[in-house]
Amino acid sequence: MAPANGHGRSDAEAGGAATEPRKKNRTKCFLYIALFVIFQIGVITIFSLTVMKIRTPKFRIRSAHLTNFNAGTPASPSFSATVNAEFTVKNANFGRYKYRNTTVDFFYRGTPVGQVLVRDSRAGWRSTKKFNVAVNLSLTNAQANPQLASDLNAGVVQISSQARMRGRVELIFVMKKNKSTDMNCTMEIVTATQQLRNILCK
Ligand SMILES: *[C@@H]1O[C@H](CO)[C@@H](O)[C@H](O)[C@H]1NC(C)=O
Ligand SMILES: *[C@@H]1O[C@H](CO)[C@@H](O)[C@H](O)[C@H]1NC(C)=O
Ligand SMILES: *[C@@H]1O[C@H](CO)[C@@H](O)[C@H](O)[C@H]1NC(C)=O
Ligand SMILES: *[C@@H]1O[C@H](CO)[C@@H](O)[C@H](O)[C@H]1NC(C)=O
Numbered sequence: 001m002a003p004a005n006g007h008g009r010s011d012a013e014a015g016g017a018a019t020e021p022r023k024k025n026r027t028k029c030f031l032y033i034a035l036f037v038i039f040q041i042g043v044i045t046i047f048s049l050t051v052m053k054i055r056t057p058k059f060r061i062r063s064a065h066l067t068n069f070n071a072g073t074p075a076s077p078s079f080s081a082t083v084n085a086e087f088t089v090k091n092a093n094f095g096r097y098k099y100r101n102t103t104v105d106f107f108y109r110g111t112p113v114g115q116v117l118v119r120d121s122r123a124g125w126r127s128t129k130k131f132n133v134a135v136n137l138s139l140t141n142a143q144a145n146p147q148l149a150s151d152l153n154a155g156v157v158q159i160s161s162q163a164r165m166r167g168r169v170e171l172i173f174v175m176k177k178n179k180s181t182d183m184n185c186t187m188e189i190v191t192a193t194q195q196l197r198n199i200l201c202k
Pocket of ligand 4: 182183184
């Protein structure tokens with residue numbers, strides 16, 4: 001009466017003594033598979049937390065200096081200046097960041113005083129792209145800015161810059177994800193020395 005299933009037959013052939021090691025082998029085998037699965041899950045988790053993780057690039061003003069600063073008279077306060085800024089796009093992703101044309105706006109106490117276009121380009125994977133841009137700032141409408149006279153008198157003019165850069169991160173060339181980043185910086189023009197100081201970006 002030969003049993004239909006293979007186990008029964010081989011047990012019969014090998015004799016009862018073979019059953020124990022076979023069970024042990026099977027247990028070992030399952031253990032290896034379980035360990036392998038856990039290992040794989042670990043590898044995938046680490047991979048997704050590092051290489052595959054999408055980080056928001058940082059768009060900032062790294063440094064800047066001033067040329068052609070002109071202040072109006074106390075009777076008619078105004079200012080104009082050229083800001084020569086070094087911008088950076090820091091990309092911490094394991095894939096390049098392609099960004100689109102981006103407008104950077106400059107403000108004095110909420111009033112627009114200048115604008116500059118940053119051309120579309122790309123920042124390589126895990127690198128910081130740097131470029132220099134010159135922008136002319138000017139504010140003439142003193143009536144709308146009653147603070148300007150006292151700021152010029154005090155010798156410090158607060159400027160802020162804002163921008164939203166849109167683009168996409170390309171992970172391992174295939175996975176693409178849109179990612180935008182905001183610039184939000186403040187700086188101070190010191191009129192006496194015609195310098196820009198305290199450049200702070202969030
Ligand atoms: C980006 O700006 C440049 C210069 O103004 C323009 O020639 C180009 O067509 C713009 N690119 C896009 C995608 O709008
Ligand atoms: C800024 O203004 C100066 C003259 O005041 C001009 O020569 C220069 O081309 C302007 N720069 C930009 C970026 O508009
Ligand atoms: C990503 O941005 C592009 C424009 O650059 C747009 O056409 C596309 O629909 C966006 N994709 C998603 C998923 O938002
Ligand atoms: C920029 O900073 C100003 C002042 O702290 C804040 O009101 C504004 O919401 C910020 N904008 C962005 C885009 O983060």
